Amino acid sequence: xxxxxxxxxxxxxxxxxxxxxxxxxxxxxxxxxxxxxxxxxxxxxxxxxxxxxxxxxxxxxxxxxxxxxxxxxxxxxxxxxxxxxxxxxxxxxxxxxxxxxxxxxxxxxxxxxxxxxxxxxxxxxxxxxxxxxxxxxxxxxxxxxxxxxxxxxxxxxxxxxxxxxxxxxxxxxxxxxxxxxxxxxxxxxxxxxxxxxxxxxxxxxxxxxxxxxxxxxxxxxxxxxxxxxxxxxxxxxxxxxxxxxxxxxxxxxxxxxxxxxxxxxxxxxxxxxxxxxxxxxxxxxxxxxxxxxxxxxxxxxxxxxxxxxxxxxxxxxxxxxxxxxxxxxx
Numbered sequence: 001x002x003x004x005x006x007x008x009x010x011x012x013x014x015x016x017x018x019x020x021x022x023x024x025x026x027x028x029x030x031x032x033x034x035x036x037x038x039x040x041x042x043x044x045x046x047x048x049x050x051x052x053x054x055x056x057x058x059x060x061x062x063x064x065x066x067x068x069x070x071x072x073x074x075x076x077x078x079x080x081x082x083x084x085x086x087x088x089x090x091x092x093x094x095x096x097x098x099x100x101x102x103x104x105x106x107x108x109x110x111x112x113x114x115x116x117x118x119x120x121x122x123x124x125x126x127x128x129x130x131x132x133x134x135x136x137x138x139x140x141x142x143x144x145x146x147x148x149x150x151x152x153x154x155x156x157x158x159x160x161x162x163x164x165x166x167x168x169x170x171x172x173x174x175x176x177x178x179x180x181x182x183x184x185x186x187x188x189x190x191x192x193x194x195x196x197x198x199x200x201x202x203x204x205x206x207x208x209x210x211x212x213x214x215x216x217x218x219x220x221x222x223x224x225x226x227x228x229x230x231x232x233x234x235x236x237x238x239x240x241x242x243x244x245x246x247x248x249x250x251x252x253x254x255x256x257x258x259x260x261x262x263x264x265x266x267x268x269x270x271x272x273x274x275x276x277x278x279x280x281x282x283x284x285x286x287x288x289x290x291x292x293x294x295x296x297x298x299x300x301x302x303x304x305x306x307x308x309x310x311x312x313x314x315x316x317x318x319x320x321x322x323x324x325x326x327x328x329x330x
Contacts, residue, residue: 045114046102047095051080052117052152056296076182077294079152084175086160092285093157098174099268103155105197106285112157115289121149124289125194126244127251132191133221134253134295151191151293156206156270158199158286162279168202169274173267177208177292180263185296188256188264189220192234193291196225196241196249199284202276203241203248206288208234208266215258222252234266240273 056075079101086098093100093112102117121127156174166172181188196205210217210232219228223246227237234254242248256264270288272279280286 044102044117046117046153047093047100047112047114047155048102048117049081049095049097049100051078052101053078054118054152054294074182075185078178078180078182079292080178080180081154082176082178085173086157086164088157088160088163092159092163098157098160099177100155100157102153103157103287104289105155105158105199105287107199108284110159110283110285112155112159112285112287115153115155117153118150119153119291121151121191121193121291121293124153124243124291125196125249125251126246127193127223128245131222131245131251132253134189149293151193151291153289153291154206154268156268156288156290158197158204158270158272158279158288161270161272162281162286166279167274168204168272168276168279171207171269171271173269175268176211176265177268178263178265179292179294181261184260184262186259186261188261188294188296190217190234190254190256190264191252191291191293191295192222192226192254193251193293194243194245194249195234195236195251195288195290196238197243197286197288198241198248199280199286200276202279202286203238203273204279204286204288205236205238205241205250205271206290207236207269207271209269210234210256211265211267212258212261212263215256215261215264218255218257220253220255222254223250225250226252226254228254240275 054077056077081097081099081101084097084099088096088098090096092110093103100112102115104113104115106113116123121132154177161172192208195207196203198204216231217228217234218231219226225236225238225246225248227235227250229235236250238248238250240248245251
């Protein structure tokens with residue numbers, strides 16, 4: 001009866017959603033909306049074709065903080081490569097495939113150089129902190145600290161096209177990258193680093209073409225080269241692709257708008273600019289080494305992560321707090 005009197009006097013059923021929303025927004029603002037890493041990050045190198053399983057952690061510090069907290073229920077993302085179209089000799093790349101985790105081009109030998117599978121975001125391409133955004137509402141507070149944060153490294157081998165004597169002005173399908181979550185997520189943000197490479201006067205770049213329906217891609221931030229095509233393609237618009245962000249390489253953050261997302265699949269292509277007749281020489285291994293990471297938001301822990309709207313209507317769009325990519329699941 002007492003609760004009824006309060007509700008009647010203050011129209012509590014109408015005020016409650018606004019109060020919960022305001023409180024949750026304050027809680028979200030107290031969290032650092034940046035990706036952070038921990039000591040549990042994998043340190044092994046590639047090349048590899050193994051599925052890479054990465055655990056997420058929650059950032060509860062402010063923007064100057066560097067320590068993520070564990071997140072419950074456990075949330076992880078798996079990166080996997082499939083439908084590979086090109087085979088190479090193992091003497092050229094250990095995986096014998098056109099796509100690998102943890103490999104880089106080699107300008108002094110035909111064998112692809114091994115590299116970290118889960119490196120720091122600032123390990124390649126000289127991207128800037130201003131190229132990346134954690135939140136759809138971009139502010140200086142929402143920029144990602146690219147020093148402690150990491151992403152998966154993928155190598156698109158141009159040596160495969162050299163072996164097949166493919167024309168350097170073409171666009172070639174290599175295989176699929178699938179990003180899977182262990183539970184449904186909403187509106188994940190993809191961070192791509194260093195789409196683009198070169199050999200001598202030839203420029204080339206990896207392109208990502210999403211295969212999912214019901215998900216829409218949009219650019220949040222990034223270098224001028226990074227463009228989104230038809231709401232489903234992540235592209236490098238440089239006429240002469242290169243490996244340095246802002247000078248021919250594309251880096252930045254892309255929002256994948258959608259709810260209940262369990263996986264996102266991209267077809268991966270390599271496109272050349274045709275400024276040289278061949279993709280390299282017999283004594284080098286050319287290709288595009290690039291990174292892709294994920295950040296997203298999770299419901300603020302208010303009872304069932306739902307709140308009651310006007311007239312008792314249930315709402316699923318509860319306020320959010322930041323989640324960070326932290327390390328590979330053991």
